[in-house]
Amino acid sequence: MDCDSIQMAITDENNLTERKECGRRGRKPGRKTSSEKVDIKAKLERSRQSARECRARKKLRYQYLEELVTDREKAVIALRTELERLIQWDKSLTENPSPNDVDQLLKEIGILKQEQHA
Numbered sequence: 001m002d003c004d005s006i007q008m009a010i011t012d013e014n015n016l017t018e019r020k021e022c023g024r025r026g027r028k029p030g031r032k033t034s035s036e037k038v039d040i041k042a043k044l045e046r047s048r049q050s051a052r053e054c055r056a057r058k059k060l061r062y063q064y065l066e067e068l069v070t071d072r073e074k075a076v077i078a079l080r081t082e083l084e085r086l087i088q089w090d091k092s093l094t095e096n097p098s099p100n101d102v103d104q105l106l107k108e109i110g111i112l113k114q115e116q117h118a
Contacts, residue, residue, distance in 0.1 A: 089108075
């Protein structure tokens with residue numbers, strides 16, 4: 001029985017080695033053809049180009065946002081100066097409410113002109 005089991009073990013080992021050799025399909029690891037190397041180089045170049053374009057879009061987006069912030073800051077400054085001017089007019093009207101001063105202030109504001117044209 002020992003001889004039979006030894007022969008079966010040897011036969012099984014031979015079958016396994018044959019199956020392993022036959023079962024290997026596809027590419028061998030570490031071996032790359034020249035077309036695959038070219039494909040990898042092209043893929044890397046496309047990736048680099050895509051990254052450049054992404055950085056350029058990001059830069060443009062930040063420039064746009066910075067311009068937008070600058071415009072809004074200018075608008076805020078203009079509104080604050082107008083508010084200060086109106087506060088000064090209010091103080092002058094409450095201190096000295098004469099009709100001539102009111103007409104002059106309304107002309108400066110532009111309200112009187114609008115009423116005359118309408």
